[in-house]
Structure formats: C-alpha cells, structure tokens
C-alpha cells in the first residue's frame with residue numbers, strides 16, 4: 001500500500017513524509033526541486049526527481065512502486081506571483097493535477113489527498129470559516145486550487161476515485177525533532193520572516209497594514225502546526241481506506257487551529273521566544289490580504305478524529321526557532 005507524496009522536498013510534504021515513515025508506512029517522493037530543497041528530503045525514502053505533469057513518468061512510478069494512494073503537495077503557491085502570472089498557476093496547479101489524476105485512474109490508484117488552501121474562500125463573510133462558506137477566491141492561486149476541487153467529484157463519478165481536499169490555513173512551525181523545517185526562497189510567510197530578523201538576516205520586519213478592522217489594526221490568521229497537518233494527512237488517508245462502501249468518504253475539510261492571532265501578537269510572541277527586539281517597518285496593505293482568516297475545524301475533529309497538539313502560538317514559533325537555531 002505505497003503512498004506517493006508529490007512535493008516531498010517541500011515544507012509540508014517533507015513533514016508528512018517523515019510522519020508516514022515514522023509510522024512504518026511505505027512512501028515514495030516525486031519532486032522536481034523547483035521550489036523544494038534536497039536537504040528536506042527525509043532519509044530512507046525513495047526519491048524520484050521529476051514533474052507531476054509527466055504522464056509516462058507517472059505510469060512507470062505507479063507500476064514500479066505499486067502505488068495505491070497519492071498525497072499531492074506539489075504546487076506553486078505564491079499569491080503575489082499568481083496575480084502577475086495567472087497562467088503559470090492554472091497550468092502548474094490545475095492542468096498538471098488533471099494529468100496526475102488522469103494517470104492515477106488509468107493505473108487504478110484510487111485514493112487522493114489534495115493540499116488545498118483557505119485561499120479558495122476569498123474574503124470571508126463569516127468567521128470562523130466552515131467548509132460550506134461560499135468559494136470566491138480573490139487571486140489566481142486560490143482559483144487554481146478551486147478548479148482542482150471542482151474536478152474531483154467528476155473523477156469520482158466516472159472512475160470511483162476517493163478523495164479528500166484538505167484546506168490548510170496558515171501552516172507554520174517545524175518538526176519538534178528538528179529533522180525538517182520551513183524553507184522557501186523567496187520567503188513570503190510571516191513567521192519565518194520574523195525569525196530572519198531575529199537572526200539578523202533582515203534589519204526589520206515589514207508589517208503590511210495597520211488599518212484593518214481588527215483590535216490592533218493588523219491582520220488576524222489561524223496558524224496551524226505543520227506536524228498537526230502531517231497527522232491529518234495520515235488520518236485522512238486512513239479514513240479513505242477504511243470508510244465503508246456506502247459511506248460518503250470524499251469531501252473537503254478545513255485544517256486550522258480554530259484560533260486567530262494578529263500580526264502584532266505573532267511578533268510579540270517571537271520577541272519573547274528569541275529575546276530579540278524585532279524592529280518593525282510599517283508598510284501599506286499587501287494586495288489581496290483578507291483582514292481575518294480563522295477556521296472552523298469542527299469537521300476535521302468529527303470526521304477524521306483530528307486533535308491538533310500544537311495549538312498555541314508559543315509552541316509553533318518555538319519549534320520554528322529551534323529548527324533555525
């Protein structure tokens with residue numbers, strides 16, 4: 001029952017590969033190292049360098065490793081870049097994923113877990129956001145993932161594909177054992193950028209906007225620990241593999257801690273953990289940033305029995321800091 005992890009040389013994929021390996025599950029990684037890093041590849045897991053859009057390679061891989069399930073992390077995921085190059089995102093995310101799923105159904109690979117995103121919701125009309133919230137992405141990145149979600153029921157209807165789309169909120173933190181962590185180049189995410197200031201790789205943290213309708217004027221986000229995300233993937237796969245024939249197994253599930261923290265609260269917590277003053281530079285709002293994104297994680301708890309462990313911000317930032325230090 002080997003699982004293929006696409007994007008396993010990336011941040012969330014490498015943590016999930018570690019979790020599966022730790023649980024003794026057979027895994028193979030496919031990654032083209034376009035935004036990932038060889039140093040994040042966990043030891044002892046077979047690695048194939050290649051593109052998820054390469055049908056021939058996929059067919060060989062599915063047969064050679066007797067793949068039964070796919071966890072699909074590989075994607076482009078820079079919101080700002082997607083605004084400038086929408087076509088890149090529709091091709092790299094939506095079109096290549098159609099190629100991947102087409103190869104799956106042709107090779108009897110029947111279980112699919114998608115890395116989706118809170119960006120499919122767009123500007124929220126209610127907080128916390130549950131899975132029934134209207135989907136109106138405000139950028140091509142979010143739309144490229146929504147298009148994949150829209151395809152999935154059709155593959156299920158025609159070929160019996162079982163799927164779960166996991167909509168992550170803000171992934172953060174690092175493996176508590178220090179075996180993997182967050183590396184992106186360029187880095188656009190808040191916590192690693194704050195820690196770069198603490199490491200004196202950056203002079204100040206640019207804070208995008210202080211006039212949002214929130215208590216301190218900065219954006220509020222739901223930070224979810226990457227090892228809790230990894231756990232949810234294992235539980236989602238178990239759920240698909242073991243759900244009864246008559247049960248409605250496929251569907252979308254939010255993954256968030258259910259708590260929101262403002263940018264200033266994150267900076268304040270990082271100051272306490274690192275002992276660094278972390279100077280800030282006030283900047284205009286970043287286009288496309290909603291004021292508040294906080295998940296309802298009720299469905300993940302009920303359907304997957306998911307119980308996030310690292311729900312406080314200290315633990316999230318501490319693990320990220322330990323990885324860098």
Ligand SMILES: NC(=O)c1ccc[n+]([C@@H]2O[C@H](COP(=O)([O-])OP(=O)(O)OC[C@H]3O[C@@H](n4cnc5c(N)ncnc54)[C@H](O)[C@@H]3O)[C@@H](O)[C@H]2O)c1
Pocket residue numbers: 006007008009010011012013030031032033034035036037050051052053072073074075076077092096115116117118167168169170171172183184
């Ligand atoms: N980081 C977050 O906060 C967050 C939030 C919501 C959703 N997501 C989604 O989670 C997934 C993983 O995000 P991440 O932060 O780990 O990203 P990442 O860039 O660290 O990892 C993506 C990996 O996929 C690989 N890849 C990209 N295109 C590929 C292709 N065509 N063929 C093979 N490999 C390819 C990259 O080399 C990289 O190793 C993405 O799908 C992203 O959209 C991330």
Ligand SMILES: O=c1ccn([C@@H]2O[C@H](COP(=O)(O)OP(=O)(O)O[C@H]3O[C@H](CO)[C@H](O)[C@H](O)[C@H]3O)[C@@H](O)[C@H]2O)c(=O)[nH]1
Pocket residue numbers: 077117118119168169170171188189190191193205206207208209219220221263286289293
């Ligand atoms: O240097 C920085 C970086 C970020 N921020 C602010 O910090 C908050 C969080 O920003 P991130 O870039 O860390 O995360 P986003 O909420 O923009 O994006 C995350 O959540 C999105 C869902 O809405 C997508 O899934 C995306 O892939 C994922 O990284 C935002 O208010 C942002 O404006 C700063 O002030 N300074």
